[in-house]
Amino acid sequence: MPYTAGPYTGTPGGPGMPGVGPYGQPPRRTTNGLAVASLVSGIVCCLPPLGLVLGLLALPRIRKRDQAGKGLAVAGIVLSALSCLLLVVGIATGGISSFWGGFKEGVDEASRSKSPFSLRTGQCFTPEGELEQYATDVTVVGCDRPHIGEVTGGFKVTxxxxxxxxxAIDKIAEKRCETVNGAYALDTWAVPADVWLYYYLPSSQSWRLGDRTVTCAFASEKKPFSGSVRSDATRLTDxxxxxLKTVNPIETVTYREPESDPDEDFTANKVWATELLGAVNTAYTGLGKRTWPADCAPSxxxxxxQLGAASKQWLKLATAPDADAYWAAYxxxxxxxxxxxxxxxxxxxxLTGTPPVGAAGEGTSA
Structure with missing residues (x-):
């Protein structure tokens, strides 16, 4: 007679005997979900009372439904009870408050620790280590607090x-960041005398990874300063x-006077004098085109x-035929x-009516 197999329909075993499944194997017992939840709550210690309650609810259900998970429920009850005890002790002694305060401080410090290339315009920062060293980490602080630098903007090298x-990048950065800083702090007299042009450059290693960003800033090598130096178009009246845009170019050009005197490099000095003459004449014309408020119009x-009188003297300097004539008009x-x-x-x-003691100098790089 050929062998035939039909659907399994019976559950062998008499009264008081647990049923068995096909092929004599015992059926799979499910694990109680409350027991699992109790253990998890006890381990993470987030809501210790919840873990305790879940464990106590799980035990009778496990017995009634013949489920697995008694050990999980017991472990959850024990851990939750210990967590509850520690919580009570922590509240009584102030330990929880101290822990939370330290945790928040740590999170805050971590959020303020950045790479120099993640800095954004307007952020004030203090680098890890000396300013002149290549920095890999900086700490962002509020500009009202003492800081070493303030980001003015940036650009990508192309x-x-x-x-x-x-x-090569340094030459580009010095020129471009001078423009960026000038637009960021139009009220130049509000910038402390020991705060200078500064910038972060890509390194050869970061360049290979696609980094092309130069971050421009004002920074102090001597001591921290407080307060933002920002005085751009968003913070000034028309x-x-x-x-400031009319007069500032005169100040900017004065800082570019060649280090070599006319006897050593007459051409460079004449070019500079011509540039300054142009800035004076442009300012003279620009101030005359605008109708100024009555309270400042006389000044x-x-x-x-004064600029009109200065123009005549700078014309003599810019058109000097030789070094001797240049010195005579200087x-x-x-x-x-x-x-x-x-x-x-x-x-x-x-605006700031008193210039800072000293003068701005050339930029540095890192």
Missing amino acids: GFDKWPGED DQESF VAALRK DAAWEALPEDLGADARTALD
Whole structure:
């Protein structure tokens, strides 16, 4: 007779005997979900009372339904009870408060620790280690707190198929960041004297990974400073912005005077004198085009008159035929240029009326 198999229909075994499944194997017992939840709650210690309650609810259900998980429930009850005890002790002694405070402080510090290349315009920071060293980590702080640097902006280096060398990028960064910083802090007199142009450059290693970013900043090598130096178009009135954009180029060009004197490099000095003459003439014209508020109009007019007189002297310097003639016109040109570049007008426009002690210098890099 051929062998045939039909559907399994019976459950062998008499009264009081547990049923068995096909082929004599015992059926699979399910694990109680409350027991699992109790253990998890006890382990993570997030809600110890919850783990205790879940474990106590799980035990009678496990017995009634013949489920697995008694050991899990018991472990959850024990761990939750211990967690509850520790919680009570922590609250009584203040340990929980101290832990939470330390945890928050740690999270806050971690969130403020950044790479220099993740800095954003307007952020103030303090580098790990000396400013002149190559920094891999900086700490972002509020600008009202003491800090070493303030980010003014940045740009991406273009035009190179391979690593051009630090010197090549440095030349680009110094020129571009001077423009970026100038736009960020139009009220230059509000920048402390020992705060200088600074920038972070890509390294040869980061360049290979696709980094092309130069981060521009103001920074102090001597000591931390407090307060933001930002005075861009978003923080100035139209009159303040117009005045500063008109007059600031004179100040900027004065810092570019060649280190070599006319006897050593006459051409470079003549080019510089011509550039400064152009800045003076542009400022003279620009101040005359705008109608200024009544309270500052007289001081602006006085500055414009001084610039007109200075223009004549700087013309002599810029057109000097030789080094001797250049030297003969040099002192008179400087004396004619208003030293304060309109302090009274600045004060009347609610700008910084006193220049910082000392002068800004050339930028540095890291």
